[in-house]
Amino acid sequence: MNTCGACSCGTASSEGDLLVRLDETIGAYQTVPGGLIPVLQIAQGIYGHLPETALQRICAGMGKSYSEVAGVVSFYSFFSTQPRGRHTIRVCLGTACYVRGGNRVLAGFKQALGIEVGQTTPNLQFTLEVARCLGACGIAPACLVDSTVHQSIKPTQIASILQSYE
Template sequence: MIGQPAADAPCGCACSPEPSEAELGARLDEVIGSCRDKPGGLIPALQLAQALYGYLPEAVIRRIAEGFGKTVSEVAGVVTFYSFFTLHPRGKYLVRVCLGTACYVRGGKEVLDAFRKKLGIEVGGTTPDRLFSLEVGRCFGACGMAPVVMINDTVYQRVKPARVGELVGQILAGAAEPAEKEHA
C-alpha cells in the first residue's frame, strides 16, 4: 500500500501549513458573496469552495445553502448530481481509469485492478496519506487510444497493467511526466 499519514503535515509533504478554519470561512464567505447574485452562480461557488477545502463537507454545503437562500437538500442535490464534486477528501493525485466500452474491451478493467493493487485502495478510496484517489470514468473522448487513464488533468494512452507501477513510481519520485501523454 502507498504512503502513511505524515505526522508533521496534514497532506504528508513539507508544504506550508493548512489555512485555519477562520481563514477558510472568510474565503468561503467571499466566494458566496461574489457568486450569489450571478445567474447560475451556485455551481461556480461550489467549485471554488471545493478548491478551498479539497472537497465539500456538510458544513460548507450548509453555509453555501444559507448564503444562496436555498435549502441544504437543494444544494446537496446539485453536489451529488455532478461527478466533479466530492463529499469526501480526495488525494493530491486523482487517478481515473476509463471503463467505457473501448477501454473496457482493450483491458481497462485489468488496468483498474492493477491500480487497486498498487495503491492498496478500492474505487472511490483515497490512500491514508491523501496522495492518491482512485475513480472510474466513462469515456474520456480518446477511444482510439484505449485503454485510457487520467491522472489529474493528464491523459495517458494505451496504458497496460504493467505500466501502472511506472506511473505511480514517477509520481512518487517527482519525475517528469512520460512522453506518451496528452493534456485534457
C-alpha cells in the same frame, strides 16, 4: 490547520481563513442567477472537497435549503464531500478501453493503491475513479492522471505510473 488541497500549494490555512474565503465567494455570487454551482466549485477548490461546515455556510449565505444544495452536490460527479487525493486517477472503461484490457488496468490500480473506485488512499495522495470515455480510443487502454493521459497501459506499468506522481 488545513492545507489548500486544490492548488497543492502546501500553504496551511486556519479554519477561519478558509471561512473568510468562502464568505467572500458567497458574497460575490449571492445574487447571481445560477450562482450556486460556481460557489460550490470554488468552495471545493478552497477545501479540496465540500465539508459539512462549508455546505451549511453555503446554504445560509445563498438562501438555499440544505436539500437543494445537497441535491446539486450529489448529482454532479465532480463534487465530493469526502477528502480527495492530491492526484485523481481516472481509468477509462469505455468500449475500446474495456475490450483492450481496461478492466485489468483498473484491477491493477485497485490492487496497487489498496482502494476501490471512488475511494482515496489514506495518505490523501490518490483518488481512483472510472471514466466512461476519455476520447483516447486509438491508444486504449488509457487512463487520466490529473490532466495527463497515459496510453496503451499494461498492468505491469502501473507501479511506474504511480511512482512518477509520488
